[in-house]
Amino acid sequence: MHDEPSSFVIKESWPVPGEGTFTSILKKRAETDPEHPFLVWDGGRLTIGELHEASNRMANALLALGLRKGDVVGLMLDQHAEHVITLYALAKIGLVRTSINVHSKGDYLSLLIGDAQPRAIIAETAYRELLETAMDKTPVEFAIWNETEQGSGTHRLQDLLRNGDPALPSELADPDDVLVINYTSGTTGAPKKFTRSDRVLQIGCIGCLLIGEMEPNDVLLFWEPLYHGAGSQTVLAACMEKVTLAMVPRFSASQFWDQARRTGTTKTHYIGGILPILLKQPARPDDKVHKVSVAWGAGCPADVLAEFEERFGCRVNEGYGLSEVANYVCINIGGPKGSVGRPLPWFMVRTIDGEGNDVPPGQAGEIIAKGKRPEFTSRSLNKQKTTTADGWIKTGDLGRFDENGYLFFEGRKSDSLRRRGENVSAWEVERIVVQHPAVEECALIGVPSGLGAGDDDLKIFLKLVPSASLEELELIKWCEDKMPYFQIPRYIGFIDEFPKTPTQRVKKAELSRSTSDCWDLEQSGYALRR
Template structure:
């Protein structure tokens, strides 16, 4: 595979000189862990269905990574070949990435929720040579799906199955038989292979598809330098180190889990605990049993964990920090979580293309967690501009541009969509405002703007007010088409358990808040849940599609 990571070369000299690119790879980090703490527990992977735990020390982790790397090599995987991995948070996921890094292969994490439509495009676009999938996960037969797709994917030479059932012809394709059980590291050529094909810090090491709040997935290319340039200052801001135990229940096929649940523990020489399926009561048990000090997840995870601790009466005193990103954190939740968990709640904002870009400081007042999305990490610059590219003053909304050391290498085969100018400013597609202290608040997507009869509706402000309504758990304000005004606003909400909400009650509440009448949404839609990406970002484009289809149906009738 040829990777057109055109955004990397021009930044190298400047970012190396500034100390942001340290020319390290995950191989360097793993080798250091083996040298300094070989018998320390590196990884504990927990299967929620039966509570089984698989543990690895750093010595065992490195040995198994070498073994699987040679196994992949024997399957024909070479430098720059893509290995797709559609696994939940299991030990095979972590080991597959470490093995890919040993021989210069590129890991392509795929969310377990993807089905034929998404996989057909992504595996073809990435020209994946090997795909690793679970036999069955959450009742769905992934192995059968991939094997049915394989004839349509000429580049896909091998499907490897985790948990393949013996006696049904599947064992020959199992992860165990092909990769993890034979002592491939004893191959006479193993030492040479493991030495000669290691990637450099500017080689593409990860290809990950955007989860899509605007609809079109794009293959984001990252190098070790771009990933390390984010993970290291992130850990420093949060004061994380080798003594920490990191729980990751967010999918490692998403950037949150991959960077901070898979890579960060190895970079820090810390310990990771993986949870394959989110169950709040199990998370409480794992935190208590393993002394977890840090986790990162979206707002619903924080809500669930807080409720589980409160209802179960089982405190989690070791959990020092819960970093929450992907959606705004309601103020009452921060207050409740602080009281119940005793943890510092950190708000943050980031993208697949950059990793975490902004986050609050652990010493900040709690109010910043629900009124801001943090301040930039070292090596990151921000600009907030109007439609003409002019800098916006403090407090004014505008398009958010980022110039950062962790900015991606570009979109695979779609360089025309890279959204990065000659001065390395990347257009995030988000709207934001900045306060006098340099903290930002994301106020929506640039495509979320609603223009009603020439009047811009302040979507974020209306949503913030609606979050204060006692009946509302989640809300998204989106546009729907109108023949006279062009667009009108609809509030799409999920109510709290046992609560109800009428349009009249919503409108009266907003009027009590002294909202201009033209800003009050003209329609209310109550749903059981809102469509969201794996990180918790609401997919407003799906809501718009729903409303557009409903409007078209009404016109047809």
């Protein structure tokens, strides 16, 4: 077992997780440095003092509506300052946020709303029709829309921001109050559902500050969607250090470095296949002309890491984590290249064999992790076979420790899928596709995307109903109305019979990973709607 950190320097100026809350952290920042630019974007800026006051106004307005600590609030908002203010407003008064991917629709959206059971929804009017369809099945008491004109019988986000009391709310979250419900896609069943407390979110944020080597006056190129765990965590981490988030609408490989130069970016984050995608851009004479000193994230192969550092002239700090704990559990700062680092001070990490025994250094085993105290980790809201009797989380990933306690990621043991930074549940996709009248049975697997370890393209196998026929593009268009674009398979293959276990489970390991024996969406020329 490896539970001792390497020489991580946790600054005295950073909060000790649990000694305060995000409310007290933001309040202190607003009192000592109110004019510091917290968030900047094309045409605007939000200071730390303005963020504190605006989130107070909104928090008090939500309390005035009748919402109370512990109520669930679903967010389906785009990338803008009001979304950031909303995140802090909910955190201040202990409203439990569940962020909804803005590409959600159809059965997927209904399933999420039905499970989360939010008392309120805060969303863009662009998603109103989709949400109201979902809310027909799961009634929601308060719907708050981001709209410029007053609608009949509706609440407006702008009114909450304008009319709420600017004073600190009288009802505030405590360190171990739940602030977030996260869903992380299951591999063979329904999505896994976890809560995170204020304390756990703080631990995750300090992990970000450490792996990013954050210093006062750093500027972070902020491209991550705010509905994504990495995006919301970065926003919360930014109030713990005197940094500025330079927000752009979305990730753009062609504009990335120009955006970094224009905003004076000094640090940036990556997920999934971002670094390989940037490396595929045409080389430019000014590839090293920027201020970025560190890129931090996870899922970067060692050869890609070395090529990226050489071409763009910045360090890459790799880490390893999982939603079920507190995101990062290991980080690598100055350790051997290719390693995901050593455990952070709050966690224990082991590698075990099939019998649950620890494996020796140099030998691969399944990675399991655990907080040193129960309040240091997320709490599962559904029964998972991936948690041992004594609380260890079985990740389904393979890894090996070297003699110095550095962990090296060795691939997946489980059937989990990850596509361009988004977790994909095979079960979620399969349960929708099998509803097509021509499909009798289906199975989804991941195949190499060419973007490095930890990034998959999706291949689905279809067994059709006897005498039925189905064109591949017909299925794709059918899926577009029922699931977000990132769940739609790229490859489609047909099969007469699936290999099965004696208990009739599909033996996915025996399905072909080849991409030359099936239909390819990208080669079809069809552009998915988003």
